[in-house]
Amino acid sequence: MTTISRQPFQLVAPDGAVVADDDDHPIDPDAARNYYRAMTLARAVDDEATFLQRRGELGLWLRSLGQEAAQIGSISALRASDYVFPSYREHAAALARGLSPGQILAQWRGVAHSGWNPADHNFHIYTLVLAAQLLHATGYAMGIQRDRAADVVLAYFGDGASSEGDAAEAFNIAAVNAAPVLFFCQNNAWAISTPNDKQFASPVHVRAQAYGLWSAAVDGNDVFAVRAVTERALRHIRSGGGPALVEALTYRRAGHSTADDPSRYRPDGEVSEQASRDPIDRVEALLRQRDWADETFFVTAAADARNAAASTREQCLALPEPSLAAYFDHVLADADPDVLRERAQSLRRHPVAVS
Structure with a gap:
């Protein structure tokens, strides 16, 4: 059992400066441009879905604003054959797996239990019951293990879900059986209105070690660092080392859902401070500092984002009523x-x- 550090691993600082090198996953211009495009498109879809909910076209929406790097960095490290169990705000990861905005919105519009066949994308349906997907993922991973397949299961969950009994059971069962599962915690600092310091006294990745999991903490707003740490965790699992847990420290910039008013429980100063660590701005700063992208690239990316928003709106309104x-x-x-x-x-x- 090992851990990278109790301090979150980081490669690129919020101002775009490279603070460390990683031999296994170098910081290169192609990756930076691809990450920027993926995160920008995901945010455009997320923004438009929020507007659609406010207009009464969706019953509810849970934003991923500020968590794009944690999702894109982790999902991009997987093989296509690896299976993913999301919670309910993994929209960037879903888009990266090839789901359309319409498929993602169907559940929230109330026209389908789920808008896609999980087998088509190796991406399970959204799970709204906290931590339930961790047990599902563990069981699925044990099935893979018995089939002697080389695939890994990744399960997304939040800091609030880590306090559920289902999480403790999943960690323990996975460790005892050396199941090939990666538990990926997006610690966004708030479990609805409950902050981390009111949830637990020990970080999620430290607690994971007590169950026998390989664990690491990473700057969840640094897409390069998330990719690098996720790859290390996957190598550990694929080599037969057993399950692993990555805790990506990020921040939920919006409310828990569109039914939540975060201004009632957290100060505006905290939100503005976290906005200065925006994952997309970080990659843009890197691209500009290194001259890895010109204005044409950014103009095109912005146009693609607007088109993604328009497509999201069209696909939502075109969903057939059952x-x-x-x-x-x-x-x-x-x-x-x-x-x-x-x-x-x-x-x-x-x-x-x-x-």
């Missing part, structure tokens, strides 16, 4: 007399709803 009959089709795996009777009664009362 028929009333469809709500009864998947209640149970096999036809049930009571469900069929209720279906018939409902359709008689609301014949217009039949498609």
Whole structure:
């Protein structure tokens, strides 16, 4: 069992300066440009989804604002065959896995239980029950292990979920069975209105060591550092070293959800201070300092972001409304007399709803 450091690992500072070198994952212009584009597009989709919710087109939305580097850095380290269990705000990771904005929004518009087939992207449906996906991921990883496959499972969760009993059970079961699973904690400082210092006395990655997990802390707003640490964790797992945990220290810049008012429990100064550590601004500063991108690149990236926002809006409004009959089709795996009777009664009362 090892840990990189109790201090978060960092390669690029908030002002864009390179503070350390990493031989396994060098900081190069192509990677920087690709990360910038991926994070910018993800934020544009996130922004537009927020506007759509405010206009009444979505029932709820949980923003990923400020957490783009943690997601893009980690998801980009995986193989296509690796399987991902998200929580509910991994929009940047979902887009990177090839999901469309419309697929991501379907659940939040209330027209589908999930907008995609997990097998198509090796990306599971969003899980709203805190930490439940950690047990799902552990079980799935144990199945991979018994199939003698070389794949790894990555499970995203937040600092609040780390306080759930399901998290403790998942860490322990994974460690005992040496399951090939990477637990990736996006510690965004707040579990709704509860700050870290009211949640736990020991950091998540330190607690993970007590269960027998390899663990590391990383600057979650440094996409290069996140990629490097995630790759180290994956090498440990693939070599048969057992499960690992990465704690990416980042910040939730918006509310817990669009139903939350964060101004009631955290000071404005804290938010503005964290905004100065913006992950996208960090990569832009690096690109400009190194002359790795000209103005044409940034103008094009901005135009692509606007197009992504427009596409998000179009895809959301084009999502088909399910028929009333469809709500009864998947209640149970096999036809049930009571469900069929209720279906018939409902359709008689609301014949217009039949498609």
